[in-house]
Amino acid sequence: MTMDYRVAVVGGGISGLSAAYYLSRYFADSKFSLELFEARPRLGGVIETVTRDGCLMEGGPDSIFTAKDDALALIRDLGLQSKIVETDSERRRSLIATEGELHPLPPGFVMLAPSEILPFASTELLSTKGKLRTLMDLFIGPRFYGDEESVSSFIERRFGREILLKIVQPMVGGIYVGDVEKLSAECTIPQFVELERTSGSVIAGLIGRRSKNLSGNGVSGARYGMFVSLEGGIGALVDALVEATRSEQIQLHTSALVKSINRTESGWALTVEGQAAKQFDSILLCLPSHDLVDLVGDLDADLSEALSEIPCASSIVVNLLYDRNQSDYDFDAFGFVVPATEDTSIIAGSFSSVKYKGRCPEDKLMLRAFLGGVLDEEIMNCSDDEIFDRAHRDLARFLNIKGKPVSTWLRRWTHSMPQYQLGHKRRVRQISASMQRLPGLYLAGNSFSGVGIPDCIASARTSAEKLVAFMKAR
Numbered sequence: 001m002t003m004d005y006r007v008a009v010v011g012g013g014i015s016g017l018s019a020a021y022y023l024s025r026y027f028a029d030s031k032f033s034l035e036l037f038e039a040r041p042r043l044g045g046v047i048e049t050v051t052r053d054g055c056l057m058e059g060g061p062d063s064i065f066t067a068k069d070d071a072l073a074l075i076r077d078l079g080l081q082s083k084i085v086e087t088d089s090e091r092r093r094s095l096i097a098t099e100g101e102l103h104p105l106p107p108g109f110v111m112l113a114p115s116e117i118l119p120f121a122s123t124e125l126l127s128t129k130g131k132l133r134t135l136m137d138l139f140i141g142p143r144f145y146g147d148e149e150s151v152s153s154f155i156e157r158r159f160g161r162e163i164l165l166k167i168v169q170p171m172v173g174g175i176y177v178g179d180v181e182k183l184s185a186e187c188t189i190p191q192f193v194e195l196e197r198t199s200g201s202v203i204a205g206l207i208g209r210r211s212k213n214l215s216g217n218g219v220s221g222a223r224y225g226m227f228v229s230l231e232g233g234i235g236a237l238v239d240a241l242v243e244a245t246r247s248e249q250i251q252l253h254t255s256a257l258v259k260s261i262n263r264t265e266s267g268w269a270l271t272v273e274g275q276a277a278k279q280f281d282s283i284l285l286c287l288p289s290h291d292l293v294d295l296v297g298d299l300d301a302d303l304s305e306a307l308s309e310i311p312c313a314s315s316i317v318v319n320l321l322y323d324r325n326q327s328d329y330d331f332d333a334f335g336f337v338v339p340a341t342e343d344t345s346i347i348a349g350s351f352s353s354v355k356y357k358g359r360c361p362e363d364k365l366m367l368r369a370f371l372g373g374v375l376d377e378e379i380m381n382c383s384d385d386e387i388f389d390r391a392h393r394d395l396a397r398f399l400n401i402k403g404k405p406v407s408t409w410l411r412r413w414t415h416s417m418p419q420y421q422l423g424h425k426r427r428v429r430q431i432s433a434s435m436q437r438l439p440g441l442y443l444a445g446n447s448f449s450g451v452g453i454p455d456c457i458a459s460a461r462t463s464a465e466k467l468v469a470f471m472k473a474r
Helices: 014-026 070-077 117-121 128-139 151-159 161-176 190-199 202-217 235-244 289-296 301-308 374-381 384-399 424-435 453-473
Strands: 004-010 031-037 049-052 055-058 084-086 094-098 101-104 227-230 250-253 258-263 268-272 278-280 282-285 312-323 335-337 346-350 364-372 407-418 441-443
Touching (some): 004 278, 004 453, 014 250, 049 235, 049 407, 055 312, 070 235, 094 161, 128 151, 128 202, 151 161, 151 190, 161 335, 161 346, 282 289, 289 301, 301 424, 312 374, 312 384, 346 384, 364 384, 384 407, 441 453
Parallel strands (some): 004 031, 004 282, 031 250, 094 335, 282 441
Antiparallel strands (some): 049 055, 094 101, 312 364, 312 407, 335 346, 346 364
């Protein structure tokens, strides 16, 4: 007997679109119908690429992290491998703002610790005392027990407070737009926690890993930089997913706000605002935890409570276009991060026209500024004009820019970045246990086990596999 599977995906960001794509593949030998519902008038979530004033601008992420293969695997499946664009290999370095000036991270520095001693010893970012305290990590034994540590606690214990405030806070805090005093080290920097456990020292572990890679025993395959994009920007990935899911069996709905989900005798009922309820055998929810709380609140009290304990931060991305002759800065890097101790509104700046060649005319300079996060939630209340002014003022200060930008464009992302705070693993376990009591309902997205594009794709694929296995076992 041939089954007719009726499946819904809620959320049209990268997680939801990836889920729809994988479901269509897994159900390819079956009779099925799939409907995706996105509340916004467009698909892609925080991924948004536009062309303005002859420039390619990103309203959200502008790069894909290559150390995790999930995004690259999807790109290969979609036939986009020839469209991969690498960063400018001659300028692959980052800067840190210190007392109003930008200084480069030393070569070999990996997010929060050095993998090369000599370049680190000559950096101007830390005092001699701060460098010596950082290198004490080589002589401090591993911690095998005790309460869960925050990022700040882990860093202070191994490297001291100076490197925490001047480097780690803007680097790690910038990724999550979060507070390192509250973020869980185990959930946000797990690779460094693991290096302590396996090598006894984070720095020793990094040095050993670097030596292994240099000897030719590293990961095989295409040798991209740490980050890549696509011709046409990250939005090209969204476009390819939409095209790949275009079929009679799949409907992609925009401006479709899901108001409720309820269990029925045969499966699930889903109601979109202004429409009658629709019946589905299974539903995959690809929404931020902030949006899930109300949607599943009546289904399971424990699930709702655990989801409500995952806060979501808001942020703003500003694109600013200048004439190249408005600044005499050399832009020999991809961008910079700003410690919370600096008197600025922006938390980071990116040199978009330097990072990826050909994104704007050669006589132009395209920059991006990032604002908001848990340390500056009030800025979300500011007008667009005030945000443009603040972003320009800070960029001009660091990059010696004269005059106003010739063009600007911003995007606000409200409650879009989940915060993996202390206790996050416990909350995720509680969520998983609750979902066992709701057969046919699944979750995916960046709220649980990773916030990057590869993490979202991996989450979507895993949940799609579980949904298909459940349906075919019925």
